[in-house]
Amino acid sequence: MSRESVENDCSLEVGRAQTAKSSLTKAILRETGVAQAIIDFRAPTMLIPKTEKDDANLRLEVARANWALPASGLVTMHSGNASGYDPESGLVYIKPSGMDYDQIKPGNLAVVRLETGEVLTPDIRPSVDLAHHLFLYKNLPEVRGIIHTHSNYATAFAAANKPVPCCLTAICDEFGGEIPCTPYIDNEGENIGRAILKYRRERTPAILLGNHGVFAWGSSPKNALKAAVMVEDVARTVWLAMQLGPVAAIPPEEAEKWYDRYQNRYGQG
Numbered sequence: 001m002s003r004e005s006v007e008n009d010c011s012l013e014v015g016r017a018q019t020a021k022s023s024l025t026k027a028i029l030r031e032t033g034v035a036q037a038i039i040d041f042r043a044p045t046m047l048i049p050k051t052e053k054d055d056a057n058l059r060l061e062v063a064r065a066n067w068a069l070p071a072s073g074l075v076t077m078h079s080g081n082a083s084g085y086d087p088e089s090g091l092v093y094i095k096p097s098g099m100d101y102d103q104i105k106p107g108n109l110a111v112v113r114l115e116t117g118e119v120l121t122p123d124i125r126p127s128v129d130l131a132h133h134l135f136l137y138k139n140l141p142e143v144r145g146i147i148h149t150h151s152n153y154a155t156a157f158a159a160a161n162k163p164v165p166c167c168l169t170a171i172c173d174e175f176g177g178e179i180p181c182t183p184y185i186d187n188e189g190e191n192i193g194r195a196i197l198k199y200r201r202e203r204t205p206a207i208l209l210g211n212h213g214v215f216a217w218g219s220s221p222k223n224a225l226k227a228a229v230m231v232e233d234v235a236r237t238v239w240l241a242m243q244l245g246p247v248a249a250i251p252p253e254e255a256e257k258w259y260d261r262y263q264n265r266y267g268q269g
């Protein structure tokens, strides 16, 4: 679709967009200090067909999750991506493929219709991992955010096709048991998505992909990011522990106690 036809076919709610631009810009400048992140809401990639309701807040959250990947040491160069899903509009916002993280803005994310896989941003190519993100959103109905990384310590376990064993209370808290690992899976079609569903543990919001990396998910892009950060953190600690000898597994009934407290009574509610 040409830029001209996109502009003809689409409507911009200018007043709404300008309000959002103003508040988003302030939020970005306040929280990141990155002046370049000012969003141009008139950019063609922001034009969404009339039937779709764009979600400025989710755009900001997805951009933030992508910015956090290099900031948290989870990616090298372009080797990871973050997305978010808005069930009201049916739209998925995802990192543009191969884009430098400091070039990502709320206004230049790739936008995809979940139901059909149609890319609504003709001039922005989505992450090569789009198919896996879409498959997970379709099959895990509570999920609103997904992260993929090749973070080093977790990916070392993946290289060995080994799960991260449940040998730390922090693993019980966050994951409720070991972080599983799939065998090697090729990247065609829905193969990775299907393998994630097959090998995941029901309540564990992350998995290692054999010989590849990490997928993590959550009820928001921020929560998916937390899971991705925690996968790497515990993988690093377990790796260090393994230099001392075999690690000691925590029995499932003990893991359950930690999980229950952390998930149900930890923090400020």
Ligand SMILES: O=C(CO)[C@@H](O)[C@@H](O)COP(=O)(O)O
Residues within 6 Å of the ligand: 078, 079, 080, 081, 095, 096, 097, 098, 099, 126, 127, 128, 129, 148
């Ligand atoms: O694993 C791979 C490539 O093999 C991708 O996850 C990674 O490079 C990120 O790709 P995108 O920049 O999101 O298209």
